[in-house]
Amino acid sequence: IMAEYRQQTPGSARLYERANQVFPSGITHDSRHMKPYPIYVDQAEGAHKRDVDGNDYIDYFGGHGALLLGHSHPEVTEAAQAALARGTQYAASHEPEVIWGEAVLRMLPGAERVRFTASGTEATLLALRLARAFTGRDKIVRFKGHFHGWHDHMTSGYVSHFDGSPTPGVLPEVAEKTVLVDSDDSAGIEAALGRDDIAAVFLEPTGGSFGMIPVAETTLHELRRLTQANGSLLIFDEVISGFRCSPGGAQQAYGIQPDLTTLAKIVAGGLPGGAVAGRKDILDWLDFAASEAAGRQKILHPGTFNGNPVSAAAAITTLRIIETTDACERANRTAETLRRRMNEVLADKGIGWSIYGTFSGFHVFMNPEDRTIDPMTFDPLSVPWKELKTKPADAANALRLALLLEGVDIGGWPGGLTSAAHSEADVEATIQAFS
Ligand code: PMP
Numbered sequence: 350i351m352a353e354y355r356q357q358t359p360g361s362a363r364l365y366e367r368a369n370q371v372f373p374s375g376i377t378h379d380s381r382h383m384k385p386y387p388i389y390v391d392q393a394e395g396a397h398k399r400d401v402d403g404n405d406y407i408d409y410f411g412g413h414g415a416l417l418l419g420h421s422h423p424e425v426t427e428a429a430q431a432a433l434a435r436g437t438q439y440a441a442s443h444e445p446e447v448i449w450g451e452a453v454l455r456m457l458p459g460a461e462r463v464r465f466t467a468s469g470t471e472a473t474l475l476a477l478r479l480a481r482a483f484t485g486r487d488k489i490v491r492f493k494g495h496f497h498g499w500h501d502h503m504t505s506g507y508v509s510h511f512d513g514s515p516t517p518g519v520l521p522e523v524a525e526k527t528v529l530v531d532s533d534d535s536a537g538i539e540a541a542l543g544r545d546d547i548a549a550v551f552l553e554p555t556g557g558s559f560g561m562i563p564v565a566e567t568t569l570h571e572l573r574r575l576t577q578a579n580g581s582l583l584i585f586d587e588v589i590s591g592f593r594c595s596p597g598g599a600q601q602a603y604g605i606q607p608d609l610t611t612l613a614k615i616v617a618g619g620l621p622g623g624a625v626a627g628r629k630d631i632l633d634w635l636d637f638a639a640s641e642a643a644g645r646q647k648i649l650h651p652g653t654f655n656g657n658p659v660s661a662a663a664a665i666t667t668l669r670i671i672e673t674t675d676a677c678e679r680a681n682r683t684a685e686t687l688r689r690r691m692n693e694v695l696a697d698k699g700i701g702w703s704i705y706g707t708f709s710g711f712h713v714f715m716n717p718e719d720r721t722i723d724p725m726t727f728d729p730l731s732v733p734w735k736e737l738k739t740k741p742a743d744a745a746n747a748l749r750l751a752l753l754l755e756g757v758d759i760g761g762w763p764g765g766l767t768s769a770a771h772s773e774a775d776v777e778a779t780i781q782a783f784s
Contacts (some may be wrong), residue, residue: 351750358386359402383750395770404753408758409766417615417667417677418769425670431662438653443658450463453612456672459585464635465623469611469613471623472588472611472612477551479625486547488546492532493506493529493562494507494738502523513527532556538571542575542579548581549581552564554600554603582609584609592615607627608628674769680768687780694780696725709766745761746761757783
């Protein structure tokens with residue numbers, strides 16, 4: 350496979366050689382790492398992207414989840430281009446940010462106020478600060494295997510350090526502010542939320558990595574009850590699921606209202622940007638007048654690219670399309686078809702893996718314990734979550750490479766995300782490639 354891949358992608362190989370002299374591992378985002386080197390893309394449209402060697406790929410990496418409408422949606426592109434020509438940074442308030450914020454409040458059930466950030470990582474950092482200020486408590490509960498960005502408070506327990514110990518560069522006194530729980534351990538969750546020093550629970554409502562490590566819906570309801578009883582905040586990290594699972598995100602799809610929601614990716618129309626949305630009394634900790642009236646200091650939150658006008662233009666258009674069309678439903682339906690058809694391939698070939706997931710996502714269970722399973726009926730909640738995350742050595746990379754050779758780019762976890770731009774023909778071609 351490696352030899353064939355090198356033959357098909359000589360331009361990417363040359364760029365990677367240069368990149369290796371510039372960047373650690375030659376890359377600018379950990380999850381873009383792959384062996385022997387990643388593809389270098391120079392154009393993307395709809396559900397497809399093309400590399401510098403002219404190879405076309407059906408894309409399921411989906412801009413790390415930022416692109417529910419696919420690449421370079423004509424209306425979004427036009428809106429962003431028009432905004433670009435009017436200036437990229439006013440260091441001033443502007444109407445598009447107001448329209449953008451109004452759309453978030455209209456669409457997201459739990460949003461009474463919103464504050465824009467420049468990324469999802471910044472959104473979870475701000476949500477954490479708001480939760481601590483609001484509750485006067487210092488610890489957070491997080492779910493093992495859930496991702497919330499890369500700042501100091503969110504590093505342990507995602508890909509490593511499941512015992513909560515600090516990852517390199519993180520202070521022990523920071524790491525010990527996080528209480529890690531297993532999503533399938535309801536007694537552990539209840540015990541964590543029985544403590545009186547918990548400011549908030551952070552989780553991906555769809556389960557870690559957009560459902561790679563699912564959370565039972567009953568657990569979500571239980572969390573709502575436990576946090577209310579405990580006086581801590583329920584924070585949904587909807588950086589991927591927001592405006593994807595449904596126009597109102599996972600919270601609308603599940604009918605559960607969190608106290609705060611962190612957003613990025615789709616909320617910024619696929620451009621840089623993020624947000625924290627939620628209860629007014631909590632967001633009031635950012636409000637000058639409310640803080641003065643309450644006789645307290647407001648919390649600090651500047652940020653050069655908060656509410657950037659180009660992101661605002663792309664976001665307004667994207668959110669309008671999501672609000673007024675069946676874009677989310679289409680993406681969800683396509684993923685459901687893909688999962689079923691890929692499992693038919695696995696069953697047909699007698700391979701003990703399964704493709705699972707919810708909404709517009711799919712994940713590959715690589716069955717590290719060699720369980721006897723039926724790919725079609727496998728329930729990811731029936732195995733310990735660590736097994737879902739364990740990929741036999743190099744199998745994930747090999748699958749990714751093999752699919753690239755067949756014109757399909759999945760995410761490296763391995764898995765993928767569908768968009769509203771994926772067509773029936775794309776699904777057919779993907780099944781052929783997977784087969
Ligand atoms: N939370 C979740 C659930 C995410 O998926 C991500 C990004 N993949 C983040 C937070 C961090 O967002 P960003 O990459 O914009 O910092």
